[in-house]
Amino acid sequence: MLALINERALVALVLFLTGIALLWTAIAGGTPDLQPAFDPRFFPRIVLTLWVAIAAMELAAAVWRREPSLEPAAWRIGVLVIAVLLYAVLFTRLGFFITSVAFCIVSLLVLGQRHILTIAAFAIGAPTMLLILFNRVLKMPLPASPFFWWL
Amino acid sequence: MLDMLPQALGLIFTLEGIAVLVLGTMLGIILGALPGIGSTVAVAIILPFTLGMGQIAAILLVLAVYAGSVYGGSISAILINTPGTPQSAATCLDGYPMSQRGEAGLALGWATLASVIGGIVSAILLILAAPQVAAFALNFGPIETFALILLGLTCIVSVSEGSMIKGLLAGVIGIFLSSVGGDPITGEARFTFGAFELLAGFDLLAVVIGVFALSEVLLRASRRIDGAALLVAFEGIVLPKLRAWKGRLGVLAKSVAIGCGVGVLPGTGAATAAFISYAEARRSSPRRENFGKGEPDGIIASESANNAVTGGALVPTMALGIPGDAITAVMLATLTLHGVTPGVRLMTSNPTLIAAIFTGFLLINLILLPLGMLVSRLAAPLLRMREAFLMTAIAIFCVIGVYFVRGNPFDLLVMAIAGVIGFLLRRQGYPMAPLVIGMVLGPTLEMSLRQGLIITNGSFAAFFTGHPIAVALMLTALLLLSLPVYRAMMNRRRTA
Amino acid sequence: MSIRKHLSALAAGAAMLTAGTAAQAFPERPINLVVPFNAGGGTDLLLRAFAPHFAEALEGDVFVSNTAGGAGTVAAGALAGQSADGHQLGYWSITVATIQPQVRETPYGLDSWTPICSVAASPTLFFVNADSPFETIDDVVAAVEENPGQYLYGSSGPGAITHLTMVAAFSGLGIHDKVRHLPFQGSGPALQGMAAGTIQFFGDTELLMASGDFRPLMVFNDTRLDSFPDVPTAAEVGIEAPLNELYLWGGLFAPAGVDPDVTARLSDACEAAINSEGFQAFAERTNTVIDFKDAQEFDAFYRAQYEANGALIEAAGL
Structure with a gap:
């Protein structure tokens, strides 16, 4: 069986x-x-x-x-799945910036990046650029956090 | 129409007009190329900027962004297998395998030329015959639409050749997903299990981005990641040589015709056209054996058809004031906002304006080629980003893109779950294209079937009497369905 | 929004923390206008044209956001639970505010809102194809009586204003059980169904009717329209109240329990924005029929409409 x-x-x-x-x-x-x-x-x-x-x-x-079964997916996929689900759920509740920074850090670590400075630069730089692009240039505000309404 | 051309050109060739055409097309290509952000969001982003513009400039800007974004979607579909919109999902099927073979530049070259040709032909159709074509589209009542959608569904069969059962199952799941939410006839809630959020149904774009783009990120993460390896080798667009077109013009002509036709008809759109045209090419191309493994014919079929829809969809929008899809609905709103009432009287009351709009649309399609090459040249360095960063960025764009479509928090959850389920299914070899086809065609299938039953007072038999177009379409569907079976049987006999 | 504005808003927020009442410091942060439909629709454009003038009148920032789905109920359901500080307002139409909560389970109802002001209201018209044999409503009644069950009327969906217009017409004429209803997905496909002859009757606002070759037979207004002086009102052809007047109206709502001072402030700003030159020009271009009511008037109007539409919904069998 x-x-x-x-x-x-x-x-x-x-x-x-x-x-x-x-x-x-x-x-x-x-x-x-x-x-x-x-x-x-x-x-x-x-x-x-x-x-x-x-x-x-x-x-x-x-x-x-009865095909030969695939090699089981690595543990990191489980972490990434949870990170993606949390990101999607918290995106509108905690705001774009906080959740995106957190997601970037988790995602980059899971995907094998170890250089702390690069991770930090990307995790803060990318969301900041998007925030400026959408909120200021395109005037389509991304969700703000309940703590700091300007983020 | 043609005698209005000089005045029309005068309206377009102003500093504002040209700036708007170039910048709008460019912006459209960039937005369309971002994974997760498709035409709907692109057009919605640009709309507020048109409020302060002149009539012609505003309309041209929206048109340029629309046409540009439909083309732009093919860039991310081919390079990283993440279509931003359902309409470029079919482009992935052969575009991405070509990229993996190291022919990304050439794949984009085919896509670009096919898009430009599709767009231009549809623009010419728009200029020459909009009122006549629109009048023909009126022959399509609910019963004809039902038959057309049945015909469209047969492309599930040809798209899933090789894993037929899984493809069919994915297609059926797609149709079911589209029926969740408020019933279109009675308004009653279906399969919501008391959840208010489900009443609005699953958003197509949220599911598409989940099963194609997000699941791609998860699939890559599940494999061993080589930190140094490039995702895809790409230096810019390589245009195919003239003699490479030999034997492909038939596919091109047929695909453009399908795109224009589907665009004109109500209740369908660019995604339907791309899939039908892809399936038809896969059925009839002399190189059908190579489909799914990186065959340029597949890219040509899908891209020329989805760009031909842009012009086709404008026909009923302009001539009848009836939008063909969500994007042309936005176009309609832009026109109204600038004091133009589209509809039967527009063609006669303001012919210069119409000529200017149509000519502008033709010009947009002409500048797609140089601008597309420019944008992909600029995008090439981005692809040299390490895979971990690129994948993280794609995931963020997926969330942002879905958020801007409806601003509905629940859609984000739907996208994430669709991504996880899509990942599990794709691991087992379930094709995702049929799921998208099912979800695109499902609502129209059900609506037209039940509308037809209301009209005929509940009689299925009455579908076949007095509806010659419908009968012809259904017979074609039946023929297309039996063809793969027949072919399989012939093969078996030959091997036996 | 400039950095300076940010700083001043921050300062205002800080001031509010130390001193006094909400109304003085209002608005303490940008005001969000929620459009319950996709970006680019008619409602969206109206709000985007309205927002800058509203911001000017409030001396603050105003931004528009879209939440679509469920015929507008998703946005309203989400806003109903938010804090009633007046910084989040929704633009609800007659359908979102008074019809949907009575035909399906929604997480909001009659008492979930503080009405702020009404912005627009257009009467609906009953119309037929220009080449149809029906010249007057009497022709329609006669034809339907002669062939009961043969004629179809369309709507843009169950419970939509277009559906209620038809129900009001046929119930008011006493022939509702002799015509059949064919819903479409939106006004666009329904108008196409009209042009193709699939349906014989449809009802929508003047703006929608202008896109095709249609002939209006009556208008659900208290007086005849200037643009169609020969078309009778519903009351004139014998339809009795409350079925004789039907408007596609829309206005701003905040979650229930907003401070009366803040409500008054918003209502005044709304009036100023509506009367601004820019918004008037917009309304002219788009044939929007402006109809301002202040917070108190609008509150009474909204409650009366809720009741009246309940009767219509019953007649429609929803």
């Missing part, structure tokens, strides 16, 4: 189960006797049925072929 679980099959399984769950909500929630044109779930039901069917085929193919 364990041999069947490779990364490809896992991705296919997740897609298949997501499709099933969504299809179930599309079938369970609707009022039955609506005309297709006025039934909000009419179109999604067709699409989700296709989704489930194709995902099942992919799942079968993945288990059947």
Whole structure:
């Protein structure tokens, strides 16, 4: 059994189960006797049925072929994913400048840069330039932080 | 139209007019080339600056930025595999493999020439036949549109040759994503699970930038990074030799025609045109075996089509006052702001102005070539930046670009999650182009299907009676779908 | 914005910390006008033309930002929870402020706002194709009565002002159940549907109607329009209140609970900006119908509209 679980099959399984769950909500929630044109779930039901069917085929193919699994992604990708998610969520809350400086530092470290001065120069220089470009030149203000409204 | 030309040229060739054309086109190319920042944002950035300008200058500026940004998107698509907009997503498919082969300059050369030719032909169409073409577009009701979109969807099949099941699955997921949010007919919430943010649906651009640009950053980070190696060897545009065009003119002509046609029709846009044209070239080009591995025909198909859309989309905008997409809607607003009401009366009431706008558009496409070469020469040193810095900068641009499209914090989260999911799927060999096609065409597919059903009082059969254009389109779709199957069967027989 | 302005704003902020009430120091930082639609739309342009004059009247900085999605409800939902210090204002239309919160779950409602001032209001018109056989509303009623269920009217989307115009017209004429509704994605595609003959009736403002060859049959205004002296008002053809008047209006709103002094200050600045030469010229160029109401008037108007549109929504079956 364990041999069947490779990364490809896992991705296919997740897609298949997501499709099933969504299809179930599309079938369970609707009022039955609506005309297709006025039934909000009419179109999604067709699409989700296709989704489930194709995902099942992919799942079968993945288990059947049993490809050699890829080398697992390095730890640094996990850190980068979290950094990107936090950057996106905090961008509008803490403002452009603070989040961008923090993201630059994390991203550059994760991507193997070790020269502290270069990292600092880029992490502060790039956001400053963008801030001047958008806020002053183009007059399209980037989100400001709640602490210092001018940043 | 042509007899207005002298006066029109007089309006354009002022100091302000020329400055606006050159600077606007240049700015458009630069903004379009920045990963994550596409035409919509570029045009929105420039709009406030036009408030204080004269009528002609303002309109030319917006046009220049629009045409420039559509072309500029191909630069980042080819060099770093991160299209800033859905319309240059198809350009990645063959442009980036060419770059990896060390032919980045040549790939951009093909893209530039194809863009210029596509733009010029569509401009000529605009000048010669806008009212007639616009009148023809009126024949496209919901049922014809539905058939056209079905035809467009068949390009998922040809784009995913080689990994058919994964491609189809990605396409279906794309269509589903586009149906999340308020139902277009009843307004009822779908698949929002009580989350107010989801009511507005997933923003196309947020998803596209996530699955193409951001996931590219993650993919690169997951591989071993060689600190010293260059991302891509690029010194500037290399124009293809004249004899290299031999045998490619057919692809070019067909792609330009597709671009103009799709641009004129309602409910579609540059991304649709680029994908349909790419799929058609992949089906019929004599070099179809090389597609996806860096075949210039693929670049020609996608780039000439998406630039041909710019002129095509202006046809209904100018002649009917009906915008074809979000960008021409901004154009429409600019015109209104400067006291011009586009629409059926514009062509007759203010022909000089129209001639000036159309001629200006032609000139913009002519100066795309030198300006494109200049901008990519200037951009070349940037590509010598170490990969870590370049990738970090791309991630920042993705966030900024998505933020400026709608200013909606939720879109940023959508982009980040799309980036992570796109990364996981691309690792397993799922193509992302079908997902984008599905998301682009999904809303129009559903809307036109259900509108059609309202018109016919719920009868599917009535789609086929009295709609000859629709029937022809659906038959073509069926033919295109069965072709790969037929080809596969022939191959099997041959090997067996 | 210059460095000097920054410094003066900083100084003003510091002064506020040490001394007294909000109104004296207002505005203590740049004012944000939120457009609930994409940059480049009609509303966006209106606000961008308005902002500089508003800034001048307030003697401060004003910047415009866009938050699009959900027919404007995303922006309104985000602003509703913000602090009511008067530095963040949204420009809501009739749909965003009074219709959407009654047809779907929105995180805001009638009492989420401090109305500041109304800026623009255009009456909607009921129109048909110029080559259509319908010359008057009576022709329409007769044709619909003769062939119930055959005619289609369009809208730019469910719950949009264009939809309510049609509902008001047909409910007011008593034939709402004899026509069918075909929604489009926006006014543009709907107008194309008109030109192509897919739909027979549509209702929008004069500005939109001017882009095609259309014939107005009635106007949802209290008097006839100067530009169409022969087109009757809805009341004249027998549509009774509250269905006989429908305006696409829009105005500035702040989150509920703004200090009355600050509200008055903003409302005065709004009036000054609207009366400025620059904004008047803009309105003339774009055929914007200016309609200023101060904070108090606008508050009463907004609440009355909320009620009246509730009735329309019920008739539309939303």
